[in-house]
Amino acid sequence: MSQQPNPQTVTLTIDGRSVTVPKGTTILRAAEMVGIKIPHYCYHPGLSSPAMCRLCLVEVEGWPKLAPSCKTAVAEGQVVHTDSEKARAQRTGVLEFYLVNHPLDCPICDQSGECKLQDYVFAEGRVHGRSREPKRVFGRDDFGGDVLFYGDRCVMCTRCVRFMREVAQDDRLCVVERGSRSVIDTFFEKGLEGSPFAGNIVDICPVGALVSKDFLYKARAWDLDHTPSVCPSCSQGCNISIHTRDNLVQRLKPRENLEVNGWWMCDYGRFNYEWMNRRDRLSVPVVGGKAVGWSEAVNSLAEDLRAAIGQGAVRAVCSPLASNEDMGFLRALVDVLGGGEIYYRSRRAPDEIVLPGYPILARRRDLAPNVRGAELQGMIRVGDDEARGGLDQVASHEGIVLVLGDPLLDQGEDFGGRAAVYVYFGTYPSVAAGRARFVLPITTFAESEGTWINVQGRVQRFWPALRAPGEAWPAWRVLGSMLAALGEGPAPAEAHVAFERVAQRTPALEGISYRDIGTRGVMVREPALVSGD
């Protein structure tokens, strides 16, 4: 087969490897595509490239000077060396320059362990620095919001300045002074206070110059476990990584997904994690006020439910934090028990907060991650924007009442008082929950595997980051066991099986499996089934 040169692509050689990339790609990106990582500070895929850190310089055959790979477009037949003596000497030299004024206070620096200066110097720096001169000192500055600035550690990559200017489009940071006196600063006393996206500058700071007050001195980077997940704080579904230590969530970090959130997340989502660490959890199944084992709880509940079938419709309440698996099995159980309405309540913010430089990302109005999933299961939105009220027809229902996840904080002691069977699948105790004959402990999203559907109609997976307390089970497992006890198929043992069972009976999810969803998510089959805002 003869090869026609494609005008849209360029073929070049990087470190002896032939690479074909779209025209206009930079050398740095082209190298990345074949697994060659060129060290860099000022370059960030989500920002403009000022080519000022001078660390990513590479040798291009036939060029008199080294080229900044972050800014240089590939050319046909180009031969690039990222690891030649010249390129390496450049990096070693620049790294030594960085250390002339860097305080090397790694032992007390929060970034230690995930610091690009540590990594690069360890890989290619000089064994001994030659500077014997006193270092310049800027000290520490409170930038407002969650951000602390340690000027001495700064490598002057200006990613933070460019994020605020280009992505947040809220010019609150700048470089003041020049030369080695250059330092990042805020305008006026206001600083970053009130900026809804400023937390991202801590993520993109390659060193410990910008650190989070919330995370300050909480944990060392190398002690943290990272679990891929999805932000539960609104229906945007930003991809995140949950960082845990000692079975506690220490912080949330955005995880790259260009279809959803880019490299970013909002501060509202970032700092809304303390609830995942709550210790006042329901941890053992309780039937009639008595702690029992799961098999006893399931059997006795199945008995009560069987007895109640046919005594009118079921009424259920489901939290929009529940996974598609939980919601699908709840729907299946309601159907088996004779059918009925499932209601959900979601807190709603008065408006969206859009990230101007990445406008597909916004803090959405629905402050819950799976409102779309709830709609897909035919659930009905009730209550006000504070997720209160709207449950009168459930509170006084005389048939079967099922509550999944909703803490019922606004409901009184008489909730479910007239129900034939009142089952509460939940995580925290509450007055209204306490009235249930069956109080069954379930896991939070942070403790289980599952999926949500975001505002775009994208199914996304999350993974367990924490160990569940006591005997808490994922809700789908409890519900699946109930169905099994009622003669409806085997109880699913794993989340992917649960998802496939739900997908079978939900047209919009038909044929989608966990493997398809992966870590990036996929759109539901019939997005039209998912209504707009």
Next chain:
Amino acid sequence: MAYPYTHPKEVRLLSRYFGDPGARSLEGWKARGGYQALPKAFEMGRDRVIEEVKASGLRGRGGAGFPTGVKWSFMPKERTRPHYLLCNADESEPGTFKDRELLRWTPHQVIEGIAIAAYAIQAEQSYIYCRGEFFETTQVLARALEEAYEAGILGENAMGSGIRIDITIHVGAGAYICGEETGLMNSLEGRRGQPRVKPPFPAQAGYRGMPTTVNNVETLASVPYITLHGGEAYRAYGTDQSPGTKLFCVSGHVRKPGNYELPLGFPLMELIEDVCGGLREGRRLKAVIPGGSSVPILSAEECWDCLLSYEGVAKAGSQLGCASVIVMDDTTDIVKQVRRMVGFYAHESCGQCTPCREGSAWMEKILRRIEEGRGTEEDLDTLMEVAGQMEGTTICVLSDSAAAPVKSSIMKFRDEYLARIRTGERVGAA
């Protein structure tokens, strides 16, 4: 009144009226033959003006020496977007004081040069970016501009040609780096004065992203002469590769420091010994910086047969730069001198590129330590390597400029450094 010093060997094409206050006014300038070149340029047409400038071989007087006519021809032929001409009057190179003199004595000469260049490259709007410290200069220039507008030389219909030529003065805030053409453009746009990565070059995307040409004051001041008398007449002076005359700013240890306009290719020693009246009584020449502080230092021996042309100074091991000749006799403390120059670059580095930001400040600290008698021999190796790391690794050439005096002085005056390191003694301290 004679301008501080003049000399019969001078060829005063540009500096003839230095020291003549009458030349500052429009009336006085016209009486001295001014504003004849612009109407001639309109008659010649754009292409021929550019051709004449190309034929003259005029090279950029700001320091890089790039052929001016060629630079103009990079501008798009079709004017589909605004074109801009920027006159670089941010003269800040240590040792340089020629643009200031051109502007304060012969502002109309510069204005006419700008108008011709603006016409040639189809720039309706031009800016003169003046160094912030040029207070008197800016006032003189502003007055001259006002006169030129009143007389209809500038404006919507420049000299009745139907062509719009507007010139605006912009006063900088005193940053050396804003003399770098892309730093100048950023500053003019109201941003931090930081050089831009090239490409794109200014002729493609310059000021406000539009095709832009940046020329030095002296370059533009030479344009009226070339337009009026032709490229060949200009080529009558200077050498084949360095045609024309050049203002030499001589400072330091000579009896008659000042601006001297000489044909390029003039012998350096003749400039010092004859034109500038030689060194002071009983002093020996130690070193010369021939082109402003950014270029390598020449030792006395290297000066001996050095000719002051672009190629002649390169042959001697340095660069002509902007022809700012700093003469140092045997009372000069080279270590202190170099430390002082590096300190300037450390202060003026914009701080973008790591090698320049960190390297210049680091070198200054080492040099200061050596100067104070606390240096080691290894410091010299470190300095050489640091300077080497700063060459060719940054966005603009400020970094190279900081490295040049360090490298050249250690190579040529190593003994002086060593003496200071070993005994703490100053060599040549008067």
